[in-house]
Amino acid sequence: MQWMQARGHELSIELPPNEALTVLGDEARLTQVLHKLLHNAARYTPEGGRVSIAARRENDAVVICVKDNGVGMDAGLLHSAFDLLKQGQQAAQRPQGGLGIGLTLVQRLVRLHGGTVEAHSAGPDRGSEFIVRLPAVNEAPVSEAAAAERPGATPRKVLVIDDNSDAANALRMLLENDGHNVRVAHDGVSGLALAREYRPEYLLLDIGLPRLNGYDIAASVRGDPELRHTTLVAITGYGQVHDRARTAAVGFDHHLTKPVEFSELRELFRAKA
Numbered sequence: 001m002q003w004m005q006a007r008g009h010e011l012s013i014e015l016p017p018n019e020a021l022t023v024l025g026d027e028a029r030l031t032q033v034l035h036k037l038l039h040n041a042a043r044y045t046p047e048g049g050r051v052s053i054a055a056r057r058e059n060d061a062v063v064i065c066v067k068d069n070g071v072g073m074d075a076g077l078l079h080s081a082f083d084l085l086k087q088g089q090q091a092a093q094r095p096q097g098g099l100g101i102g103l104t105l106v107q108r109l110v111r112l113h114g115g116t117v118e119a120h121s122a123g124p125d126r127g128s129e130f131i132v133r134l135p136a137v138n139e140a141p142v143s144e145a146a147a148a149e150r151p152g153a154t155p156r157k158v159l160v161i162d163d164n165s166d167a168a169n170a171l172r173m174l175l176e177n178d179g180h181n182v183r184v185a186h187d188g189v190s191g192l193a194l195a196r197e198y199r200p201e202y203l204l205l206d207i208g209l210p211r212l213n214g215y216d217i218a219a220s221v222r223g224d225p226e227l228r229h230t231t232l233v234a235i236t237g238y239g240q241v242h243d244r245a246r247t248a249a250v251g252f253d254h255h256l257t258k259p260v261e262f263s264e265l266r267e268l269f270r271a272k273a
Helices: 002-006 027-043 075-079 084-093 101-112 144-148 165-177 188-198 214-222 241-249 262-272
Strands: 010-014 050-058 061-068 116-120 128-135 157-161 181-185 202-206 231-236 254-257
Touching (some): 002 027, 027 050, 027 061, 027 101, 027 128, 027 165, 101 116, 101 128, 101 165, 157 188, 165 181, 165 262, 188 214, 214 231, 214 241, 231 262, 241 254, 254 262
Parallel strands (some): 010 050, 157 181, 157 202, 202 231, 231 254
Antiparallel strands (some): 050 061, 116 128
16 A cells, blocks of 8 residues: 555555455445555554554454554543544544544444444554454355345435434445435434435434434424325434334334444335335
């Protein structure tokens, strides 16, 4: 990679010699995850430093580790490495700026693929390691009939309303990769206007929105005859019994708790086919 060559980094790659590591997901988005982790490692590793990437199988997971011997992270920065809201504080602690929105996007994309990502560091000037775990699948020939039955095979009109643009855009990428037609809005008022114009089959709706919250949008959608066939899916950080009862009362068809795994949405789409 040019940015590693420019800084004289030594890059090592370790893969199992006789084993294929296979995951089910969006190739472009997973490539983006690795690109951002490697770029992050190069960015915070001094000239002449070392960066490594290794992959292995652990039970039912494919584990990918990106490690460097760079500037490392203290306990506070390590705790908030994936937190978009802490970027300002991170910028003050690291000489080349904060960890950036890239790590937040990495976490979103990995979670949407049903995986996890962790950050590790022994402290400042002791390097960092990021460990991604993704569900492994066994390679097997897929017949045309089986491929036709895959979730997401039927294109849907989907509207995502979420004020977290990072999460919304990551979800849009994955939905579009499944062949769906997706629109995105980042506040309640513009989201409701777009729903009336676009008439989506699925409305994936955050609850805590600016200008107009998810409950009010749901009530308006349910009162609009043009949107009577829209499936309303609440996507929220609250998942208690009373939270689910409230979303059901205003007309939501489904209630998903953040972080949402993409496989859950695929199951919803397939159930309506």
